[in-house]
Amino acid sequence: MDFEITTRDGAARRGVIRTPRGAINTPSFMPVGTLGTVKAMSPDELKALGAEIILGNTYHLYLRPGLDVISQLGGLHRFMGWDRPILTDSGGFQVFSLSAFRKISADGVQFKSHIDGSYHFIGPAEAMKIQEVLGSDIAMVFDECIPYPSTHDYAAKSVDVTTEWAKKCKELQNPGQALFGIVQGGMYKDLRKRSTEDLLAMEFDGYAVGGVSVGEPKEEMHEIIYFNAPLLPQEKPRYLMGIGDFVDMLNAVDAGFDMFDCIMPTSNARHGTMFTSFGRVSIKKSGFKYDNGPLDPACGCYTCRNYSRGYLRHLFLAREILSMRLNTLHNLYFYQDFFRQMRHSIEEGSFQRFKDHWYPIFDRCQADQD
């Protein structure tokens, strides 16, 4: 894996990550393919709307269909028919957010499956092994993601654990697979600094900031974003994990982040919330009932080119599968197009104008990430 920054605009960076499976233009948004499919989409559609990399969830794939199946069927790329890059998370976040029971030891975490209640164990060694079988292009270290709020004492101990686990993962890095470290430390700047320094000593291929958007106020999140970014090395990709809100992403790119992932576009689409050039809108809106126009006249996606607001509203109310398809396709296209325009603005040195344009459009809609 190779990373090149081609243009800067303030702290914002326009770059390219080159992998054997293809290039990723940054800033980049990664659609989430939890269970070996980006929900409602085919790989062809993802390519057509411009996705250059997708994210796979280690925790979910480990439980379903299981490593035996993915191994037998040739790894995650071949299994799901996606030949562009895949980044896999390490399972850490889901172990802490989804499983009912978990017991942390120095070696990892014992947890109960959210599907059938069976017991499993994932630590740094297991996370690296699973990601080897999945065959992702970029793997993530196994980390502890602490809740908000946490005490300084707990957060400090957690940083130590995350550092130890990161070391172990680095030792076990799989050949041909990039590995990113994950900065933790909650909302404590001294701990964020310490976690960052711990990881920098290990020389990862890229650096992620985790543990944000875990329930903290937006102001605190933005402060951590702006604090943590400049601590990371200029020459490596910087990934802000799990963030897909436009206001957050605008701040993060402004601070110097390069990569994002979130279920927001896909999950919202299935629930009828659409992202448009005039902000968020519910497809259920009664005003759309007889509306023959496209959802977003400024959008060039398949959905907006071919279907009316009235039809999309009907499909959603009738719970048709095509509703989830067309909505997801639009939202993912909107995200990719937003990032394409954002990259262009950095190239042209007009990122601040870009940010000033979009910030108020999405600023009012902070609450309902789902």
Place this chain on the structure above:
Amino acid sequence: MDFEITTRDGAARRGVIRTPRGAINTPSFMPVGTLGTVKAMSPDELKALGAEIILGNTYHLYLRPGLDVISQLGGLHRFMGWDRPILTDSGGFQVFSLSAFRKISADGVQFKSHIDGSYHFIGPAEAMKIQEVLGSDIAMVFDECIPYPSTHDYAAKSVDVTTEWAKKCKELQNPGQALFGIVQGGMYKDLRKRSTEDLLAMEFDGYAVGGVSVGEPKEEMHEIIYFNAPLLPQEKPRYLMGIGDFVDMLNAVDAGFDMFDCIMPTSNARHGTMFTSFGRVSIKKSGFKYDNGPLDPACGCYTCRNYSRGYLRHLFLAREILSMRLNTLHNLYFYQDFFRQMRHSIEEGSFQRFKDHWYPIFDRCQADQD
């Protein structure tokens, strides 16, 4: 509308229905688009897999989204983005099969919506009006579809009602829209004959046989199929309504029917039952868990060209939307390909060989139409 028979093989007919929106090669299978979408499919996909005509349900579309919406949004074709022919049923079958309450009078049927319990009235005049708004290429007369079993007395009275309603529909035929009569009469040959003669006197553009596959044994159904087909005029399309089982369709084409519709391929796909060159198969089959081969090695559809049985099994078990898409796409392709091959066999004078090949493959699976 124009119908031409190009080849015969015994009683089986190879023909073409020509409409301003395109040609329909017969024998033809029409995928069902109940609510303005063939479930899980886009119009582009339907075209790619070879569908030349689809069916829309008057009853469903009348209730949701309602005629006001479809009228405002330019008719059913424009509403759903399908520019090839559409046949609409008259609502008769659903009024009798779906609504909890119904009261028949000379003018039509009062019924309760299966969605919200509201009261509605559809008779021949309303059915023709609704189909005018929908703007289908082929409309159906409003008929009474009686349950199985029914007494000869009740069935006879029902034939009289259906004949009266057919007359009314014929008087109200919409300009530019073909209209098919529907033969009823239950399992009574004398009534089938009377109903057929009543309709022939009205000179419809095509003739349908309704009231089969309503719970009767297969043998009775096949007897009615073979009895009723030769009573219909040679020069008009013959449509056997609601039949999608391969054994039934093979018999019906053998008897001289030209058109079919059924939810079998789409509904079964969503429930994981797939139609293949080696018969029906459940995608859940545990033997598919590690299977890297295509669902049907003999199939050229997008699903079989790109995905493994193991992946399809996983998607189904994880209840992913892509599962319903890929399964539906395969089943509909399989149906279209089956009909393409069947038409070819008639052209070559080898329909009996075609029938003898497929009959045993699907004969064992009669029970579970859904």
